[in-house]
Amino acid sequence: MIKERTARLTEDFFNRHPGLEAARPEIVAACELLISAFRAGNKLLVCGNGGSCADSERIAGALMKSFTLRRHLPKTEVKRFTDAYGETGEMLAETLQGALPAIALSGSGTLCSALSNEAELTLIYAQQVLGYAKPGDVLLGICTSGNAQNVCFAMMTAKTLGAGGIALTGRDGGRLASLADCSIIVPGQEKYRIQEEHLAVCNLMGLYVESEMFEE
Template identity: 45%
Template sequence: MREITKKELEQLVQRRPELQVCSEALAQATQLLAEVYRRGGKLLCCGNGGSAADAAHIVGELMKSFCLPRPVTADEKSALLASSAKNGAMLAENLHRALPAVSLAGEISLSTAFANDAIPQLTFAQQVFGLGNAGDALLAISTSGNSENCVYAAETAKAKGMQVIALTGAKGSALSAIADVTVKAPETETYRIQECHLPLYHALCLALEAEFFAKDAE
C-alpha cells in the first residue's frame, strides 16, 4: 500500500478518533480491494434500506472522480479520438477513469421479477451469481450483520471465488463469519452504526483513489 494511501486512512482517525478500532480492518479492506482492481476485477455492493443507499453512494465515489482528477490515459484518449471525429475530443476531455463497481440494490426490475418468480431473499445472491467472477469482491453492508439476503449473497460470492468484505456493527454476526474482512463500526444501535459507516467508506474510497490516481501513482 502506498504511503499516500495510508495517510488517507490515518486522517480518518484524526477526524473521528472513535473509529480507531476500525483502522486495521479498514486497511485490510483497502488492500484487498486494491489487489482486486489491480487484477482487473470489480466490486459488487449490497445492502438494505439505508445500507442500500450507502451501497449506491460507494459506487458513485468509485466510478468517477471523488477528490482527485482522473483523466483518461493517453491510449484511452487516442481510442476516443479515433472513435468519433465529432465527439472524441469532448469525450476524452470529460470522461473520468473509474474503479469498476456495481450496486446490486439498484436493479429494480430484476429484483422484483426474481422476488416474484423465485425467492425474494435471494435477489442479491442471484445478481452475484450472474455478475460475479473469480477475483471480484463483494461488499455487504448490514448494521446487524445478519441480513439474510446479504448473507446469501456473501455465500454465493465465496462459491464464485470472490472475496467478501462486510461492513457491520460491533457485534459478531453471520456475515463476519463468512467475510474475508469485517469492518465493525463501534456501535450497536442501527442509526449510530450508519453514522459510522459513512466516514468509514468515504475513507475507503479516498484511499483507493489515492492508491490509483494520485499523481505519483505508478
C-alpha cells in the first residue's frame, strides 16, 4: 500500500498527462522496482544517448538529493556525525540531504577515449555496468527508439550480472524493451515528442520514489 501523498501525486500526474495513462502499470511497476532495490541497499545505474543522456543525469540528480521533500538525515546518522566531529558534524548532518544511490553512466571521458581508441565505443555503458553493477541493483536504459546498441549492450550486461532492468523507450519499444524486466513505452514517433514524455516520466519516478522513501 503506497502513501496517500504518493497516490495523490500519481493521480495528479496522470490527470495532467492523459497520453501516458496506458503506460501507468509499467511506470508504477518501475517505481516499485526502484523502491525495492533502494530498501535492500542497492543502487540505480542510468544510461542513454544525447537527450536521453541528459535525462539519465536528471533522474540521478533527483534521487541523490532532495527533489521536492526536505530529506532530513535519521537521528542515528545525526548522532554519528555529532559524536565524531562535534559542532562541525552537527552542521554537516543538518545540511546534508538523504540520498538514494544513483549513478548516471555519462561522465567517464577517460574510459570513453580508451574504448574509442580500441574501436569498442559501443561498450561504453556495458563496461561501466560490469564495473558497478551487483545482483539486486537496477539499470534504467533510456532510448527513444529502443535500438541504441550501447544501451542494449548495457542491459544485457546488467541482466547477466543479476541486476534488474527498466527500459524507457518509444515507438514499438525496440530491442531494449524485450531485454528489460519492466518496459515503459511512451506514445509518439518523433524523437522530440518521445523525449518530452520521457522527461515527464522521469519526473514522476523521482516524485514517487522520494515520497515513498522519505518523510516530509
